[in-house]
Amino acid sequence: MNTRFLEAFVWVVRLGSFRGAAERLNLTQAAISSRIASLEEDFGQRLFDRDPRELKLTSAGRVLLSYAERMLEIGRDMQAAMRTNSELSGTLRIGVVETIVHTWLIDFLNALKSRHGALEIQLTAEPTHRLHDDLRRGQLDIAIQTDAVLDETIRNREIGLMPMGWIGPPSGAGAAKTMLTLAELAERPLIAMTRGSQPHLALLDTCRREGVTPKTIHCVSSIAAIIRLAGAGFGAAVLPLAAIRAELAAGTLSIIPCTASLGPLRLVVSHRIDPTTRAAEVVAALASEEALKFALDVGAEMATPAREG
Known part of the structure; x- marks a missing residue:
């Protein structure tokens, strides 16, 4: 996506007119109109109601406005970092949780x-807990995971949320067709990720809130393995929906309707502070940018960007 188009969109909103945005960006009004039209074509939706008296x-x-402002902010951060380190070299050690592997890791590595x-x-x-340990011990430079690392030598930045859901077999293959209570759902085994992970804790918290004691909870570290089991x-x-969007679209997995909702998976990028290079800072900003692009691409049902401030 062309960030110049987003910049034009943001300035039209801030100044309340295409003419004002054109003057601010030293462009013609026709160029601004063309950029807005391109965005509307990309998203298949109108962005403005064009009233003769008011836009x-x-x-x-x-x-789109909140996404666009966030993406432009990330762009400014990266430009500032790049002015200090125009050419990054050496080795950078990056750790990620499985959810990132199944969502935007490839796009991130290609951009990198x-x-x-x-x-x-x-x-x-x-x-996450292993990534925290490795980051604190200096065995990693960057970790993209689910919780801030509380250490004065490490900086953290929230990069978004991913809704989680109750996941089961394809519809028509024993999948629930009616809304279930958590008590009914817990009559079967429940599957979560690693013990102490956000999905596992979300499952335990929801069970406590609903007063339900599951008979069996299996903790499995691999999302691929959980996909096969479910x-x-x-x-x-219990899985972040974005990590299984292909399976949901193909119908090989389905969302189980349940009255008990799960909280979202929180994502954080953490990097070590290194006075000799800003490589980790620059790459962490790129990770934040890719998380935002992914959220914009898949929509709020799968991922939402971090809130500003």
């Missing part, structure tokens, strides 16, 4: 290779 955002325009081809990346995928009807799984 008003549509509901789609209001949704395109912008900083001289930077050698060493990648590992581990649960798809075979072995149990009801």
Whole structure:
């Protein structure tokens, strides 16, 4: 997505007119109109209600505004960082949780290779608590995971949320067709990720809130393994929906209707402070940018950006 188009959109909103945005960006009014039209074509929705007396955002325009402002902010952060380190080199050790592997990791690595081809990346995928330990011990430079690392040598930045759901086999293959209570759902085995992970804790918190004691909770570290278990009807799984969007679209998994809702999966990028290089800071900003792009692409049902401030 062209950030110049987003910049034009934001300035039209701030100044209340296409003419004002054109003057601010030293462009013609026709160029501003063309950029807004391109955005509307990309998203398939009108962004403005064009009243002769007043320019008003549509509901789609209001949704896009928060994303656009955030993306431009990330762009400014990256430009500032790049002015200090125009060429990144050396080795950067990055750790991610499984959810990132199943969502926007490939796009992130491709962007990293395109912008900083001289930077050698060493990648590992581990649960959050292990990534925290490795980051504190200096065995990682960056961790993309689910909780802030409380350490004065490490900086944290929230990069978004991913809704979680109760997941089961395909519809028609033993999947629930009616709304279930958590007590009914817990009559079968429940499957969560690693013990102490956000999905596991979300499951336990929801059970406590509903006064339900599950008979069996299986803790499995691999999302791929959980997908196979849930798809075979072995149990009801707790998973971030974005990580299984392909399976949901293909109908190989389905969302189990349940009266008990789960909180979202929180995502954080953490990096070590290194006075000798800003490579980790620059790459952490790129991770934040990719998280935002992913949220914009898949929509709020799958992912939402971090709130500003």
